[in-house]
Amino acid sequence: MTSASDTFIEALPKAELHVHLEGTLEPGLKIVLARRHGHPLQNRTEEEIRSGYSFHDLPSFLALYYEGMELLNTEQDFYDLCYAYLKKVASQNVLYTEMFFDPQLHTRRGVPFRTVITGLGRARRDAEKDFGIHSQLVMCFIREMSAESADETFTQALPYLSEIVGVGLDSDEKGNPPAKFAHVFQRARDAGLHVTMHCDIDQENTHEHIRQALEDLGSERLDHGLNVLEKPELLKQARERRIPFTVCPFPNMAIRPGSNEKDIRALLDAGLTITINSDDPGYMQSVYITEAMKMARDGAQLTPEELLAISRNAFNAAWIGEGERSTYLDRLDAFARQQGLMVPAA
Ligand SMILES: [Zn+2]
Numbered sequence: 522m523t524s525a526s527d528t529f530i531e532a533l534p535k536a537e538l539h540v541h542l543e544g545t546l547e548p549g550l551k552i553v554l555a556r557r558h559g560h561p562l563q564n565r566t567e568e569e570i571r572s573g574y575s576f577h578d579l580p581s582f583l584a585l586y587y588e589g590m591e592l593l594n595t596e597q598d599f600y601d602l603c604y605a606y607l608k609k610v611a612s613q614n615v616l617y618t619e620m621f622f623d624p625q626l627h628t629r630r631g632v633p634f635r636t637v638i639t640g641l642g643r644a645r646r647d648a649e650k651d652f653g654i655h656s657q658l659v660m661c662f663i664r665e666m667s668a669e670s671a672d673e674t675f676t677q678a679l680p681y682l683s684e685i686v687g688v689g690l691d692s693d694e695k696g697n698p699p700a701k702f703a704h705v706f707q708r709a710r711d712a713g714l715h716v717t718m719h720c721d722i723d724q725e726n727t728h729e730h731i732r733q734a735l736e737d738l739g740s741e742r743l744d745h746g747l748n749v750l751e752k753p754e755l756l757k758q759a760r761e762r763r764i765p766f767t768v769c770p771f772p773n774m775a776i777r778p779g780s781n782e783k784d785i786r787a788l789l790d791a792g793l794t795i796t797i798n799s800d801d802p803g804y805m806q807s808v809y810i811t812e813a814m815k816m817a818r819d820g821a822q823l824t825p826e827e828l829l830a831i832s833r834n835a836f837n838a839a840w841i842g843e844g845e846r847s848t849y850l851d852r853l854d855a856f857a858r859q860q861g862l863m864v865p866a867a
Pocket residue numbers: 539541691719744800
């Protein structure tokens with residue numbers, strides 16, 4: 522079997538389900554925001570900023586990541602952040618995306634919740650008008666912050682629930698199991714929101730965290746979740762429930778070298794439902810979804826049929842209405858026929 526070509530991957534209609542908006546902050550936009558706010562970063566070049574980015578595990582990544590947050594202050598800052606990401610991925614044939622945002626990173630610095638959500642909402646609507654890309658927001662809780670803070674954040678979000686399709690859990694996993702947030706996730710489910718959460722790679726107690734996410738907290742997807750491969754009973758459950766795994770080749774490679782070669786193939790061989798995503802492209806050498814798919818292709822020798830199936834998984838896992846889903850799947854089927862590939866019977 523031949524691996525998919527670059528042009529196939531570029532033209533493939535896509536959905537992205539694992540991207541952190543704050544992680545899409547590119548060095549170029551950092552400088553624009555630094556000038557806007559008179560921040561010392563305005564004197565650095567893009568190359569200087571980029572050369573400071575190196576990480577080898579979750580805490581070293583998070584230290585870098587949090588540094589960029591202080592540039593995001595006004596509604597216009599959040600607008601610019603979100604609009605830039607949507608413009609970029611619309612050019613990569615992303616038809617639909619669910620974007621994580623971390624309100625606590627901002628509210629704890631005194632930025633009102635309303636400022637964040639209003640700026641993001643305006644950008645989403647403008648990008649849809651300008652580029653035809655539909656997007657929704659998934660609100661993440663910061664796991665090293667308290668359960669009370671997550672609850673407070675959910676309360677702040679109540680007037681804006683129509684802007685949010687689901688909730689997630691991210692940041693430093695060590696000592697912060699999903700169970701810590703059982704209450705706020707219950708509130709989210711009661712409010713009709715969807716639920717996902719990060720189970721990052723090779724974390725302490727990772728199998729218990731995956732178990733809690735799947736069995737106790739009603740997680741409908743797993744973000745990363747690669748350690749599922751080591752536990753047959755969790756793997757069986759994930760396969761039977763068709764839990765989508767949002768796999769991100771760039772951090773996989775940075776944190777567990779060789780992961781894309783071995784793990785992506787192992788996930789597919791195990792019959793799991795996977796999607797391919799970028800995670801934090803602004804901090805990860807501008808590896809957006811197209812580049813992430815190329816990395817996955819290079820690692821696991823993915824064929825056009827496999828990438829087509831992966832894209833189909835993302836549209837099927839998206840938290841959208843059935844009418845919208847059919848529209849995307851029709852576009853995907855049309856692309857497949859154009860490429861001379863088989864289209865599965867409806
Ligand atoms: Zn992530």
